[in-house]
Amino acid sequence: MTLSKQHLALLSVALAALLIAPSLLKSYGLYLLTLWLVYIIAALGLNLTVGYAGLKSLCHAGFMGVGAYTVAILLKAGVSFWLATPAAIALCFVLGLLIGFPALRVQLHYLGFATLGFNLLLMLFFRNEEWLTGGTFGIQNIKRPDLFGFSFNGNLAFYYLVLVITLVSAALLAYVLRSPWGRAFAALRDNPIRAESTGVNITAYTLISFAIGAAYAGLAGALFAPLVNFIEPAPFGLGMSLLFLMMVVVGGSGKFYGPVLGSAIALLLPEYLRFAKDWYLAIFGFAVVAMMIWLPGGLLSVRERWLLYKAKKASEKNATGVGAV
Amino acid sequence: MKSVSKSLLASALVASGIALTSGAYAQAIKVAKIVELSGGGTTAGTMYRNGARLAFNEINAAGGIMGRKVEIAEMDTQSQPAVAKAMTVKSIDDKTDVIFGPVFSGSILVSMTESQRAGIPNFTGGEAANLTQQGNPFLFRSSFSQSMGMPKVANYLANDLKVKSVAVIFINNDFGKGGRDAIVKELGARSIKVAADISTDPGQVDYSSAVLRAKQANADALFAYLNEEESARLLRELRKQGFDKPIVGETTIMGAKVIELAGNAANGVRGHVGLTVDAPIPAIQQFAQKFEREFKAKSDHNGIKGYFSAYAYKAAVEKAKTTDGKAVAAALRNSCFNTKTNPGILLDVCFDANGDIDRESFLVEVKDGKQTVIATLPPLVKR
Numbered sequence: 001m002t003l004s005k006q007h008l009a010l011l012s013v014a015l016a017a018l019l020i021a022p023s024l025l026k027s028y029g030l031y032l033l034t035l036w037l038v039y040i041i042a043a044l045g046l047n048l049t050v051g052y053a054g055l056k057s058l059c060h061a062g063f064m065g066v067g068a069y070t071v072a073i074l075l076k077a078g079v080s081f082w083l084a085t086p087a088a089i090a091l092c093f094v095l096g097l098l099i100g101f102p103a104l105r106v107q108l109h110y111l112g113f114a115t116l117g118f119n120l121l122l123m124l125f126f127r128n129e130e131w132l133t134g135g136t137f138g139i140q141n142i143k144r145p146d147l148f149g150f151s152f153n154g155n156l157a158f159y160y161l162v163l164v165i166t167l168v169s170a171a172l173l174a175y176v177l178r179s180p181w182g183r184a185f186a187a188l189r190d191n192p193i194r195a196e197s198t199g200v201n202i203t204a205y206t207l208i209s210f211a212i213g214a215a216y217a218g219l220a221g222a223l224f225a226p227l228v229n230f231i232e233p234a235p236f237g238l239g240m241s242l243l244f245l246m247m248v249v250v251g252g253s254g255k256f257y258g259p260v261l262g263s264a265i266a267l268l269l270p271e272y273l274r275f276a277k278d279w280y281l282a283i284f285g286f287a288v289v290a291m292m293i294w295l296p297g298g299l300l301s302v303r304e305r306w307l308l309y310k311a312k313k314a315s316e317k318n319a320t321g322v323g324a325v
Numbered sequence: 326m327k328s329v330s331k332s333l334l335a336s337a338l339v340a341s342g343i344a345l346t347s348g349a350y351a352q353a354i355k356v357a358k359i360v361e362l363s364g365g366g367t368t369a370g371t372m373y374r375n376g377a378r379l380a381f382n383e384i385n386a387a388g389g390i391m392g393r394k395v396e397i398a399e400m401d402t403q404s405q406p407a408v409a410k411a412m413t414v415k416s417i418d419d420k421t422d423v424i425f426g427p428v429f430s431g432s433i434l435v436s437m438t439e440s441q442r443a444g445i446p447n448f449t450g451g452e453a454a455n456l457t458q459q460g461n462p463f464l465f466r467s468s469f470s471q472s473m474g475m476p477k478v479a480n481y482l483a484n485d486l487k488v489k490s491v492a493v494i495f496i497n498n499d500f501g502k503g504g505r506d507a508i509v510k511e512l513g514a515r516s517i518k519v520a521a522d523i524s525t526d527p528g529q530v531d532y533s534s535a536v537l538r539a540k541q542a543n544a545d546a547l548f549a550y551l552n553e554e555e556s557a558r559l560l561r562e563l564r565k566q567g568f569d570k571p572i573v574g575e576t577t578i579m580g581a582k583v584i585e586l587a588g589n590a591a592n593g594v595r596g597h598v599g600l601t602v603d604a605p606i607p608a609i610q611q612f613a614q615k616f617e618r619e620f621k622a623k624s625d626h627n628g629i630k631g632y633f634s635a636y637a638y639k640a641a642v643e644k645a646k647t648t649d650g651k652a653v654a655a656a657l658r659n660s661c662f663n664t665k666t667n668p669g670i671l672l673d674v675c676f677d678a679n680g681d682i683d684r685e686s687f688l689v690e691v692k693d694g695k696q697t698v699i700a701t702l703p704p705l706v707k708r
Binding site: 026027028031032035127128135136137138140228229230232234235274277278280281 | 362363399400401403405406407410411414415417418431434435438455497498499501502503
């Protein structure tokens with residue numbers, strides 16, 4: 001895998017910032033930063049399903065909930081975090097395959113509704129199966145993991161753990177996207193019929209894109225539960241699924257770093273706007289609407305638009321030049 | 326010479342001014358209000374915030390607590406437990422002396438572990454029974470827990486209304502479910518049959534099927550236990566479908582905000598409330614007037630909770646003679662405060678070892694869009 005020099009430089013600056021940041025932050029800032037990383041993992045997965053494979057999914061928070069509950073329940077049963085997390089990811093992968101089946105029959109907003117229904121179903125399960133999930137009282141005192149006697153209970157240690165997991169999972173996704181699979185996903189999004197005629201197995205790729213997306217949500221959930229130490233059904237509702245979709249779209253759907261930027265906006269922007277008191281959420285809402293009007297391709301489309309603008313200027317110049325001659 | 330002494334005097338004045346102000350700033354008591362100002366809990370959170378704001382404005386105007394001004398930070402939890410936790414951590418970073426809120430039981434359940442770790446007293450408006458059963462020595466309620474309110478409601482159903490069966494409609498969140506479990510237990514103990522057990526969702530808009538099921542159950546009375554906005558919607562639907570059995574509730578469904586939203590549909594609703602601005606007690610009436618003048622709206626029980634919490638904190642600091650978290654918490658535990666020495670707490674009150682409170686409460690009925698007190702009930706434990 002080769003990266004351009006510019007790309008590599010930016011990546012190392014970002015990495016250095018993420019390594020140094022905690023020493024400049026108090027525990028509140030550190031908590032937000034960790035939550036941001038967790039959201040990034042979930043949004044990366046959704047970006048594969050929505051941005052690369054073009055399947056409208058509205059049950060991402062539901063998958064995250066499955067991951068969070070699986071880890072919380074297994075931890076309470078005495079299972080190690082390092083076993084519970086793969087189990088959560090696997091369970092979400094299988095559920096993703098299952099929910100992928102309707103995607104073979106319906107598309108666009110019809111698929112959106114089908115997945116929306118699935119999210120509601122999961123919510124009802126979390127809320128009503130009290131013997132397993134604790135119902136609306138949720139599950140309390142979820143422990144943070146330790147490894148070979150080293151405890152990740154402290155906020156700083158847990159942050160670095162989440163950072164490492166985020167980087168590994170992002171690298172894995174980048175690898176998948178650069179493989180023939182990634183090309184196949186894009187082909188599926190842009191023109192399914194043509195993709196099929198060139199030998200892409202549409203059925204398999206549709207299912208797999210849902211399953212991988214769901215697995216990433218499961219991993220995010222597995223980290224969310226020990227981060228907050230408490231889970232209940234509310235954070236895994238439809239509202240959160242919509243917020244995840246917003247993260248992907250605002251950041252730049254189908255662009256690798258889109259979810260990174262999108263989740264930063266969804267999580268950090270409202271926090272920075274708190275100085276506006278009663279108005280902060282309204283301002284946040286307006287900001288998102290404005291972005292969608294002027295930047296429908298997401299924040300990361302700014303560069304492309306700038307290049308397009310320059311190219312257009314150049315061609316206009318050429319055109320007038322030809323006219324003068 | 327004259328000018329020298331003048332300038333000397335001036336600089337001395339300036340210096341003492343700086344010393345005074347910086348001294349006052351260094352000594353200000355930091356208070357964090359972490360409440361629901363957006364999302365599903367806005368009604369309750371805003372009322373609680375306003376009540377506390379009114380109290381602290383009065384306290385500051387009267388010279389603060391032990392001569393120290395109170396500095397207030399207000400934060401929104403968006404009615405989400407994870408945000409409530411983040412805000413609590415933030416206020417601890419900012420070295421707050423005391424935390425007020427959140428009001429929602431689900432949120433305080435998460436955030437109180439942080440204030441406990443930091444050793445900071447945390448007042449809440451939450452009513453879920455399990456809050457004070459976690460062994461947290463820094464948590465204090467400002468109202469009855471469900472396990473104290475529900476026996477009074479059950480007594481009213483059994484002894485005053487003499488019903489044999491009750492249909493129960495509840496909201497399926499920690500608050501509603503906790504209340505439902507408590508009332509079903511109390512009804513069972515009094516041999517009253519639960520004819521229907523109807524669950525509804527937070528934020529639900531259409532209550533037609535819930536009401537239809539309640540009607541078909543043909544019980545002697547209905548017990549409804551939902552948050553404010555949901556209560557108002559339910560009451561409107563009950564009236565629309567001509568439900569004619571007694572509607573009984575606990576605190577929320579008779580709240581001022583519910584009456585405002587439900588209009589005429591709230592008439593006839595009755596039940597038990599821990600706090601009401603319509604209580605025939607001069608201090609509470611006075612509070613109600615001040616609140617309405619300040620915020621152009623009638624206070625509900627959450628407004629009183631906020632006001633009470635602020636004055637309870639003041640009383641505890643004055644008793645402990647310090648703002649140290651551990652000392653203040655110790656001053657509140659197993660202690661009673663009366664309105665003679667602390668008029669701001671409105672009613673004589675006792676905190677027990679868990680942070681639960683005990684005081685007088687009221688049986689009310691909504692008549693002509695107003696809460697009317699039928700009877701005043703004594704505290705559970707006579708002291």
